[in-house]
Amino acid sequence: MPTGSGVYIFKGQGTLPLYIGKSVNIRSRVLSHLRTPDEAKMIAQTRRIDFIETAGELGALLLEARMIKEQSPLFNQRLRRTRRLYSLRLVQTNKGSVLEIVDGKAVSLGATPKLFGLFSSNHSAKTKLNELAQEHRLCKVILGLEKTSTRGCFGLQIKTCNGACVGQEDRPLHDQRLLTALEDLKVEVWPFSGAVELIEENNGWVQRHRVNNWCHLETWCSKTGQASQFSTFNPQDFDRDSYQILVKPIMLQTVEIQSC
Numbered sequence: 001m002p003t004g005s006g007v008y009i010f011k012g013q014g015t016l017p018l019y020i021g022k023s024v025n026i027r028s029r030v031l032s033h034l035r036t037p038d039e040a041k042m043i044a045q046t047r048r049i050d051f052i053e054t055a056g057e058l059g060a061l062l063l064e065a066r067m068i069k070e071q072s073p074l075f076n077q078r079l080r081r082t083r084r085l086y087s088l089r090l091v092q093t094n095k096g097s098v099l100e101i102v103d104g105k106a107v108s109l110g111a112t113p114k115l116f117g118l119f120s121s122n123h124s125a126k127t128k129l130n131e132l133a134q135e136h137r138l139c140k141v142i143l144g145l146e147k148t149s150t151r152g153c154f155g156l157q158i159k160t161c162n163g164a165c166v167g168q169e170d171r172p173l174h175d176q177r178l179l180t181a182l183e184d185l186k187v188e189v190w191p192f193s194g195a196v197e198l199i200e201e202n203n204g205w206v207q208r209h210r211v212n213n214w215c216h217l218e219t220w221c222s223k224t225g226q227a228s229q230f231s232t233f234n235p236q237d238f239d240r241d242s243y244q245i246l247v248k249p250i251m252l253q254t255v256e257i258q259s260c
């Protein structure tokens, strides 16, 4: 097993993988699997372990996510393909800011501003909104989680709402607090006018990951001189896992980026 970045694959008797993982050090990660008592069941079924090296960590993350989606290994719980995504959109009305739940099919995720959170269902978007209301003493009537009443929201009676519904709290202050509550959930808009290449280099070995609107299109490898194409660009292909892998390196520019 190599000590560099890449993806490793635990295989059983059939051709289908049991487990796919990634690491910046394949060897030490695989060894730690072998020493984990909770994974004894998977290890007992393993007949061989394969690996694919990558030039860097980003390449390993992108490859792992794609392989898990394509092959659905028995022991991988996460990174299941979510066909439908929902988000919260901040909308300005004459009274102030409100949130509406939007279907990812109806808005362009990753290209539309003022979206917060990526949820696999309408219900989980509502649950998150309820949690935020609770945590930040926001008004559930204003957030559209409760019906309007002249006596204010239920939270006002049990003192979990600061009272924006009855004018006890100024609406702009409530809206400012709402914005703060949503900060960490912001869905970044793709910051380039088109596709870019993210470049990873390791001792002269170069991999260039072509990405557009948070969608991984292909990876070119200097060892083969070829690009393996994963998808053609389609704005509807927005994928939550790819977004989560790419958002920090791109927004914080911790990876070399070239426009193309």
Ligand SMILES: [Zn+2]
Residues within 6 Å of the ligand: 138, 139, 140, 141, 142, 152, 153, 154, 155, 156, 161, 162, 163, 164, 165, 166
């Ligand atoms: Zn209220």
